Amino acid sequence: MGLTCGIIGLPGVGKSTVFSLLTGEDTNSYKRKDANLGIARVPDERLDFLVELYKPRKVVYAQMDFTDIPGLASSSGGKANPFLQHVRGSELLIQVVRAFEDETYPHIYESIDPLRDYDETKMELIFSDLDLVEKRIQRIESGKKKKENLEELQVLFKCKERLEEELPIAGLDLTSEEERLISGFDFLTARPMIVVINVDESQFRQQEYPGKEEFEERLNADQMHYIVISAQIESEINALEEGDRMVFMEDLRIEESGISRLAKAAYARLGLISFFTVGEDEVKAWTITDGLDARRAAGKIHSDIERGFIRAEVTSFSHIAAEGLMSKCKEKGLTRLEGKDYIVKDGDIITFRFNV
Ligand SMILES: Nc1nc2c(ncn2[C@@H]2O[C@H](COP(=O)(O)OP(=O)(O)OP(=O)(O)O)[C@@H](O)[C@H]2O)c(=O)[nH]1
Ligand SMILES: [Mg+2]
Missing domain, CATH: 3.40.50.300 (P-loop containing nucleotide triphosphate hydrolases)
Incomplete structure (x- = not known):
């Protein structure tokens, strides 16, 4: 997905x-x-380039x-x-x-x-979230478990107030505990x-x-x-x-x-980057959050690779694009061995070494 x-x-x-x-x-x-x-x-021209190079049986774009x-x-x-x-x-x-x-x-x-339409859609999202908040508040208040849900109720009132000011929930200053309490609601105005x-x-x-x-x-x-x-x-x-x-x-x-x-x-907008895995079987683009370390990036592929992570063999796309071959990058020392704390960069081509 x-x-x-x-x-x-x-x-x-x-x-x-x-x-x-x-x-x-x-x-x-x-x-x-x-x-x-x-x-x-x-679409990703870098992936297209790698496909030309490896002619894999399978290509997986993001x-x-x-x-x-x-x-x-x-x-x-x-x-x-x-x-x-x-x-x-x-x-x-x-x-x-x-x-x-x-x-x-x-x-x-x-x-x-356009500005009128943009504002109207913004209001539509606000109304939709407000509707959700009000229904939930009502359910808690009329239910038997009001005491157990007191904390949630308090956060919901904060959200309600914010939405009534015609502002998105995204900008609301909440503690992580408060955020947890409402994370199940999927508020539209909390979305990028x-x-x-x-x-x-x-x-x-x-x-x-x-x-x-x-x-x-x-x-x-x-x-x-x-x-x-x-x-x-x-x-x-x-x-x-x-x-x-x-x-x-x-x-x-x-x-x-x-x-x-x-x-x-x-x-x-979402702070996402791509790294690539290559081989004759498959060339594939992986999407991760910028700032992820190599071990967690490996976990995107498989939890076994994350758990048994040893090293990441990393080549920047710019190097392979310039040299034309992975073997050349290795010869010239452009392929590096990185540890688990290495922060993966956009366009990295990675082979993970791991124990199972
Ligand atoms: N001239 C022109 N017509 C467009 C353009 N984009 C969409 N249309 C036309 O505008 C009409 C509505 O487009 P849709 O894509 O169905 O609009 P929608 O936002 O999906 O509409 P709903 O599903 O009813 O909310 C269609 O007749 C399109 O052919 C455009 O860039 N130029
Ligand atoms: Mg439509």
Whole structure:
């Protein structure tokens, strides 16, 4: 299973279009009944290079799992969108915001205003969490175990107060014990989020859209990571033959695919890095949190390797890219033996030595 991402946003902003672009899956956007689930492979030129070198029987890219839900206009008095339940467990929320103009498919509020949409979705998440908090408070207060749950109740009241101030739970100052007490709730406003600004072709060409300055100023103030893509154009281009595709991509100056840019933004936001294992059998990308030591990184592969860890044989990707062969790196002493406390770096190629 890859990094789980929930795609959210107002109705008709292009969530399903973005989802299809990322995963290659068709969606039944007209059905609007359920969540769409799909998987995307995280592109990585370094892995492509290693595959060329090793010609392995099997290649495993990192993976992102997307859930796309229908949007609901929540301005109808703070009602929680029931579809949000489907993205509650996600490690990352991806909010799609509409900048594109399309008269045949008007915006639900009939105007293009990314900042308004962004704020409304923020409120939607706040209402959804508030709903959860209030229900739980009610259950504890009306139940027989109020005494046993007194501590939880206190934290829930803190959360309630915070949400009523229209602020996310993410910024709430909680002790680790308090965090533990509410960790089971999967609060949406406690989740990291990135924003995808969905533009049309002319906006993409001009790098301009309505309300851009104000919106991006706010995103920066919120320290929100964001990318600008044209989901529809990119999908249309993907459907073309290779040759035509290159021509259109050049014409539009699309240098990198949407999934590639989104993956980079997601990894940066979540502080994730990749290391690689190589061999004739398999070349594989592993995703870990930046700052992990070699022994714990080994545990990602198998708990036996973590337990029996002896050493990690590490080569930086830049070295193998320059030398062209692992054997050359070894000859030149570019491959190092590292101990359990070595902090794994992005792009490390690692062979673990271990006892079972
Ligand atoms: N012109 C233009 N149209 C787009 C773009 N992205 C999406 N659309 C169109 O906008 C409409 C809505 O897109 P969807 O992807 O279904 O929107 P959604 O956010 O999934 O909507 P709900 O599931 O109803 O919440 C469709 O007709 C798309 O073809 C774009 O970049 N440009
Ligand atoms: Mg949809």
